[in-house]
Amino acid sequence: MQEQNTTRFDTRAEFEAQFRACLAAARTRLDLFDPDFAVFPLGSIEVDAALRDFLKRGGVLRLAMHTSAYIERHYPRFIRLLRDYSHLIECRATPKTLKQLTDSFCIVDEVHVLRRFHSEHMRGEAAFGSPGAVDLPRHRFDAIWEESKAALQSTRTGL
Numbered sequence: 001m002q003e004q005n006t007t008r009f010d011t012r013a014e015f016e017a018q019f020r021a022c023l024a025a026a027r028t029r030l031d032l033f034d035p036d037f038a039v040f041p042l043g044s045i046e047v048d049a050a051l052r053d054f055l056k057r058g059g060v061l062r063l064a065m066h067t068s069a070y071i072e073r074h075y076p077r078f079i080r081l082l083r084d085y086s087h088l089i090e091c092r093a094t095p096k097t098l099k100q101l102t103d104s105f106c107i108v109d110e111v112h113v114l115r116r117f118h119s120e121h122m123r124g125e126a127a128f129g130s131p132g133a134v135d136l137p138r139h140r141f142d143a144i145w146e147e148s149k150a151a152l153q154s155t156r157t158g159l
Helices: 012-025 045-056 069-074 075-083 131-147
Strands: 007-009 029-033 060-065 091-093 106-109 112-116 126-128 149-151
Touching: 007 012, 012 045, 012 091, 012 106, 012 112, 012 126, 029 131, 045 060, 045 075, 060 131, 075 091, 106 131, 112 131
Parallel strands: 029 060, 060 091
Antiparallel strands: 007 126, 029 106, 091 149, 106 112, 112 126
16 A cells, blocks of 8 residues: 555656655665666756765765766766765675666665666655655665675776
C-alpha cells in the first residue's frame, strides 16, 4: 500500500525537483547509489550550493556507483566540492559482481528516500518522513557500500 507522503514521478524534471527536495530536507547524512550519476544534477550551481550548505553544517555525503567516469568528465563543480570537503564526502565504486544492479536511490537522514526503479528510466517515487520506506534501500546501500572500494579521491583532478 502506498503511503500518503509518497510522490510518484516519471520525468527528469520531476526527479530533479524531488532530488532538490531531498537536499533541502537533509540534516546529517545523504547516501546515494546510481550506476553513474548521469541524471543527478550534481554539476548544477543550485545543487552545489545546497551540498555546500549541507556539508558546512557537518552533514556527511556518501556516493556509491559502478563508474565515476561521468562525474569526472561532466561535474567539475562536484570534483571541487569533493576537494573542499574531502573529510565529509566519500565515493566508492562497486565491484564487477554488483554491476548488474540497475536501480538508483538517495537516502536522507534515515527518514526520506528518493528512488528510481531502473536507472535507465525516470519512473520512481519519493517518500518523505517515512522511515519504513527507507528500510529496503538502507539495507541495499549498506550491502553495496560494504562491497565497494574507494573512488574519486580528493587528490584527483577530474581531468
